Amino acid sequence: MAFDIEKIRNDFPILQRRVHNKPFVYFDNAATTQKPLRVIERMDKIYLETNSNIHRGIHYLSDVSTRQFEEARETVRKFINAGNDHEVIFTSGTTAGINMVAFSYGEKYVSEGDEIIISSLEHHSNIVPWQMLCERKGASLKVIPINDYGELLIDEYEKLFSSKTRIVALTHVANSTGTKNPVKKMIGTAHRNGVPVLVDGAQAVQHGKVDVQELDADFYVFSGHKMYGPTGTGVVYGKESILEEIPPWQTGGEMVDQVTFGKTTFNRLPFKFEAGTPNYTGVIGLAAAIQYIEETGLNDIASYEKELLDYGNKRLSEIDGLNLFWEAENKISIFSFILEGIHPYDAGMIIDKYGIAVRTGNHCAQPFMERFGIGGTIRASLVFYNTCEEIDRLCEAIEKVKEMFS
Amino acid sequence: MAFDIEKIRNDFPILQRRVHNKPFVYFDNAATTQKPLRVIERMDKIYLETNSNIHRGIHYLSDVSTRQFEEARETVRKFINAGNDHEVIFTSGTTAGINMVAFSYGEKYVSEGDEIIISSLEHHSNIVPWQMLCERKGASLKVIPINDYGELLIDEYEKLFSSKTRIVALTHVANSTGTKNPVKKMIGTAHRNGVPVLVDGAQAVQHGKVDVQELDADFYVFSGHKMYGPTGTGVVYGKESILEEIPPWQTGGEMVDQVTFGKTTFNRLPFKFEAGTPNYTGVIGLAAAIQYIEETGLNDIASYEKELLDYGNKRLSEIDGLNLFWEAENKISIFSFILEGIHPYDAGMIIDKYGIAVRTGNHCAQPFMERFGIGGTIRASLVFYNTCEEIDRLCEAIEKVKEMFS
Amino acid sequence: MAEKTITEVQDEIIEEFEIFDEWLDKYNYLIELSQSLPGIDDKYKSPEYLIEGCQSRVWLRAEMENSKVKYTADSDAIITKGIIALLIRLLSGRKPEEIINTDLYFIDRIGLKENLSPARSNGLVSMIKQMKLYALAYQTKSKNE
């Protein structure tokens, strides 16, 4: 097998630890991922050897730091195949990125009576900023409905457009279900209606090749910490033509060109959108994570994760009294399920005791859960450092849970 | 001497390095500070052993992570003596913090014709967000003038208040000059006029004890990376009574209570203002930095830094053709100067060659520089790991610069 | 009948749990306890009595009977319900003063701390807070009367 899982697991030191005196199984990857040693060491090296604030500094280390930061931008550009470096804006995470776009785009293009389309599969972070925008501007939300597999109803989507539609905000991959949405096609539909699209890629970039130009996404947003990078980092890709048009969101040091008390003019892209000292250590760590992903190979990652998905689906569906939700055609290896008659919290508490980290609850997707009349599920989200043996261990733990609460 | 400078310098590994084959002298501390080993190790430990997303997770590491994050909040609370943990909001930096307040407070309390008071000493990050707010709302800025020493004119300040004044935004210590403003007195004046005050503490918290309750500040904002902590971290202290009243800024995961497509209700403080996955690794690292500062002792730090200031003032004023600016009564150890007939850029390039990191330019305070008719200065900003010998080395380098450009 | 103090009952519970070496036995005991909890009438399972908490829902009611606070409570999660049973055993039927001032150290000592972590959001932390608030409210009320 080309995919050397043992080597990979050794790259992630935390996977070697024990929890509750059991080997640690980390199945909470949709919440955040673990970090390969090289990412940790990359950031250490900065603090131990080169740390200095970036941009406009005249001294040696400031120069080193700035180059590393701008090289990281180029690494991200290549990773998502953006056309230009300055279309890559660094933020503190997906939530911050969506807030940025909702504010900046909203200030310029959304006014009373306008409409914004989102989907039923969105994370709260891709719902609430649009709600707030609607509230501020007197606009309204239209929601793309789903079927019972947790798939968007594309026909219904097309019907939501009107002359009032100003933007579509859509997740690439849903964090509650793992469903992959046909974003390319959906962007095409939006563009035919003259409407730009923001894609929430928080659960997508780490699982398969994303090409923002091929998708023709107007905005593409994701978090570093969910793709094996550090916390406090994130990216907004935006098309130059739109980024030039919309006003900045945060303002302050470095993103300005000229400041007088009367009037301020803004710096060019990408700086216009990067106010204040960026998390440059984090960003450089993120570039190291991307290099790690690329060396491992996104195609290999995707096909190994598909194996995990198939094996997990098979094993979990064999368990009596386990309801596996949303087995969409096209999805990443997220398993969302409930055990009949057992509260997810009770199950989660016991599964934890076997050293297995799963998440329980509504996964920041309340409206979605309500659509299915459930308060929450148990969610196991797997990535390429997980194994089929770990899935077996989860199944064993589930059997124990059933015994206890029978 | 109680202050063991040798031990302290050993705590900061980067200070041992060489630059251009000379021992490294880091005098760019106002831009960002170096990190003690313990901060680096604290964050490593997280990524190597306990990394997990915080809040609402049911499994063991999520619990560990959440506790560490909330303990960090308590560490910050104590450090600035806030009344309550939930008055401490984590952000990505000072700029983000000021933007948050300008938006949230502005949405609720600022409308057409209103006035906002700032000072002539502000960093761009405490100017531009207020300008943007004024532009959005049709309000206007009033600016507190200064004297030639770079000190605010308190009498003029008092005259700026009117029934239309909604907030005062004021730096505690100015980054361009090092001037310490009499914020307590100035907050008193504002409160007598029924106006709340935001204090920009980015250059203050690391140089002496700040007690937000004693100051009676309504908001107090600072950055982690300028106080020996990691990049991508920052704090907004806000009085509970105001934080409860004003709307959230960023919205999304974790900061909501209930979400439906129709309406969203927000979580309680402090979560209402912490949308998305916070930079929890950074925040825990920041807490380690605060512990380091507290063990070193803020009083000892302040008196040692005063020695550096006095020594530097003496040595630099002995240099022919060196104009030292803004020798305010009350200031931190920042030296801002120009060399007659020599461009700061030329000087800075040569000083760098001697392994000394200084900053040249307008230090993100353009309006301030314009007031003095200069394009920029050379700025050396020192902290407690710097030494008098390093000041001597700067003086030698300045002599070389003078020779070269004579 | 000389009533036991809260401290005495806490020590009793700690002793009961001491025989369990394993978390499994502790949790099984909690499940057992949950079955003994009378719970709450469905009509009270309304937002009015609901305690916030994202993972499991907890409902709590309090009444005053002969200067003592009587609690009834319930949850949709069984482990949570088991702990509620312990809390009711400890606090229900006590004078407000006693409840307000008590320090619940048993949770730590019997190794169920994780269930009272604010991070777990099972509603128990808020429930204890609410129990004390009820007690405080009754105390204030009786003083004013």
Place this chain on the structure above:
Amino acid sequence: MAEKTITEVQDEIIEEFEIFDEWLDKYNYLIELSQSLPGIDDKYKSPEYLIEGCQSRVWLRAEMENSKVKYTADSDAIITKGIIALLIRLLSGRKPEEIINTDLYFIDRIGLKENLSPARSNGLVSMIKQMKLYALAYQTKSKNE
């Protein structure tokens, strides 16, 4: 007079700098060069000819003379001015095509890379860009004529 190519002049400059072991001598040479630069008339030191750059200011003008681009430039910082002198020596009086396509490798080779770092913001990076833009503009113009 067979004119030297840009490449030839770059190699010449590299050779000139090779005799300097020390950065100090290199910078002293740059200072010397800065003095030989005619600079720019004060009336052209206007925003129109100013190149953005936060640390030192750079002014640049271009004219077309006999199908060749003639540059004049100046800066308020001496080191910047010294490098400008090298750039003018290299590019001024050349045909647009030559300027547009040239790869300025000498900067790296003579050990002045730090002066062309975008981080230093001395305006030189923008200046080179602007020099090429002028050349491009003249080329397009002459084609259209």
